[in-house]
Amino acid sequence: MACPPPSRDASAGVTRVVVFAPSPVLTVVIEDRGGVPDVHVHAGGQGVWQARMVSSMGVDVTVCAALGGETGRLLRHLIADEGLDTRVVDGAFTNGSYVHDRRSGERVTVAEHPGDPLPRHVLDEVYGLTVTEALDAGAAILSGPAGPAVVPDDIYRRLASDLGGNGCPVVADLAGDRLAAALDGGLAVAKVSHEELGIDAGDRDALLAAVADLHAAGARAVVVSRADRPALALTDDGLFEVRMPRLAPADPRGAGDSMTAGMAAALARGLPVTEAVRVGAAAGALNVTRHGLGTGDRGAIEKLTARVDLVPLPGGTAVTTPDDLAHRLAAGADGGRNRR
Template sequence: MVDVFTKLPVAVLSLNPAVDITYEIPQLIADQKVHALESRYDPGGNGINVGRGLKRLGVQACTFCVVAGEIGRFLRHQLDAQLDQVSYLEVDGETRINGTILESITGAQFEVSGVGPTVSSTQRDHLLDRFVTHCGDGLGIITGSLQRSLPTDLYAEAVRRVRAAGGRAVVDSHDELLRNAIDAQPFLIKPNRFELEALVGRSLTDERDIIREARRLQERGVTWVCVSLGGEGALLVTSSSVLKGEAPSVPVASTVGAGDSMVAGMAALLAQGASAEDALREGIACSAATVMQPGTELFDKEMVDRLRGEVSVTPLGYGFSSGS
């Protein structure tokens, strides 16, 4: 169980946050206006979701984010109400708006990601300095997309700086951002199965295949590799073990934020020095509790407490010991 006392400082980097708008409609019809059954506005972006998740788990964390324009002011209003500590960098332009459409008739989900504001190299370096300073010897969580103006090796730079300061970097991204970050040897990465397949350039047909590729990433310097598998749970490969976490069966309202919730759950336990098994269990419980929520809403802490006991974590063989 998560304690409100956090042993290590936790910093979250969110360079491209958003305001998330979710519409529930009967069904999309081409060239016709569709009236929403429900709509909601939430602070969004992967890093923001992780920060919100940590707050709900009682973890004191500081979220470092970029805001711009009128949408940025609206986002600040939301974040000030939902997070304990936020460090803002204001730039020109407008904070992006992301859209999610949920079809009640078909159960289909559509997502559109907006375009964020331009961030200069000077502004980027200023925010990164603040992020690394706050992280110290704790956890630096680096996640989400980047504005087009920012280089794809930025997360690698962030990982190196966190490590140089004595901290541990947690990275949840994809494509070139993730590929470059891996070269900098973060402590934990959390690709989903699709992202891992894109990273290695081939389909991964079974559990052994996924574990084999995770071990190869570990050999390149990543300490923990967690591969999320949706409703099937997740695999966590450490230096001494392979753990399989089975997700509890829950009704799915929306999958938005499930991966971010898993990162928040695992980071919350890492900050307290918990075992790999407990960290994986917490991450899966948070993810399962989030998919039960509408739109981009995240988990309810009471539901996480209920689901935690339903998450089965089993050490697998594959030539490794059962330790964490």
Template sequence: MNPRAVTVTLNPAIDQTVRLAGLQPGHVHRAFSSRDDAGGKGINVAACLADWGVPTAALGVIGEDNPGVFSALFSARGITDGCLRVPGRTRTNIKLVDETHGETTDINLPGLPLNGADLDVVCRRLATLLQPQLPVVLSGSLPSGLPADAWARLQAQACSAGARVLLDTSGDALGAALSSAHASVPYAVKPNRHELESWAGTPLPDRSALRAAGQRLLERGVALVVISMGVDGALFMDRDGALIARPPRLSQGSTVGAGDAMVAGIAAALLEPAFELASCARLATAFSMSRLHSGDARRLDPAQVRGWTDDVLIERLD
């Protein structure tokens, strides 16, 4: 299969979702249920793209001691498995869902330590898939053992082949990928407000400040900037304009995977014959809505997405 999109996840996780009546620190709790799902930002993106019907390859690194949940996902969704297996166990991220208050508490455990040789293997596997205009999603945190510019290295490799990199990371890894020390910049970035504040080095309390920070990214050569703003929607910016997209209704419950679904929607929009900012914003927001609506199923319903796309609220900014 020649994939039409590629995702890379260097620090995946098994998401263990535990549902409780209420969460009280320092108390003993009895859970309603517990389930394990293959997770990690790029893995989630790959699953959404596959649900949308996009042939997708998932690259990255997972532990050879507990690969079952990942192998099952790849098989069920028809995702090409390009992940390197290394000794050890893939980390578990625990998500404590408070059913009474509709809140989720995340406990993210340390990931598998990697080294330069592991990154070299991922680079070689990526090289075999690259082609012009291919959406390549580099997503998530970096595990211990890899330098802050690990994403920047993969980004440079993809960009040199003419692929379009969608970067969704934070902290030093984001800073390195946007640094003038590297010859390439991502085609698109999707920080949330807090991640963008960290990169900008200053609070961004309102849409004007967020837009100014987004403009700085455009001036660095990024073609598309999408800033997640939680219940306020998302700010979409390119060189032709800016707009805010909001869902017509708010979903209840866990928001796990909502941002990753939005990234998948952006990648799907890049595969359309003609890219248009508002159309991208509608599709990405509808992807996120559908993913949230599915709850524990963690699925994207294409018919639902198509039905909801026109309902997304668009506010164009002057």
């Protein structure tokens, strides 16, 4: 599969990101405030969290989503209250929701529902809205729903192909069959965690082999997050270990989504992919210091970006293309597996 064209020139002022967030979820989180339950009700789901971070970085964002049922009616108001621009399709289904109790200091699930599968006509409308909006955007994010049955995997292949083929850089933060489908369509950046790959964070050789596989499958650039270890990134400039500032975490959830959002926002501003990785790392590092998912501060992210180090890995600086590097990575991994 041919990879999509590189990021378009943002000299015309295109600084908007479109987020495919097919089915947001209603989130209810109970925390303790001096012995009194403190209830927080927000719009959530991967796409909403990513859109929130893009917006906090001063980049316009449009969320393309479907809303239905009682949860959908609440989500419409909650998303609007955040000032996020939305393109919404209504339908006879119910969006997902969850109730989490954090009063003990741990996140305890009280109730959770991923949401109903989207009806075919609703899915077609959301697809059309996403393509229309992204054709003149600086970048697009493909995010996943809460449950495996909400949307079919193949929609990610079609969106990646249609958007990337028409000049919109596509960043995908997916896993499993959804990621495979998006790769088949071609991606500007594939972001995935070591957990989603099923590989131990400390097994760098296996992760590098996975990076090569993801590139060969259709991703021009690849970023693999490794929890509290440095992320790994393959870009046109080579292979790097991404060393982020170490900050005390308040809630480690959401760092990956914020990293994805930061990269997309940087691409929409016309920055090269390697610099976008630095911005994304800074956004992810900042988000873990906050309780709100997908929240941040543009000024703080810009300052943290200057503290992100991209350390070239052996063999990663003397290559001219990601394909060359991917071949070297694959050869090295094969050699390691065949040694006795």
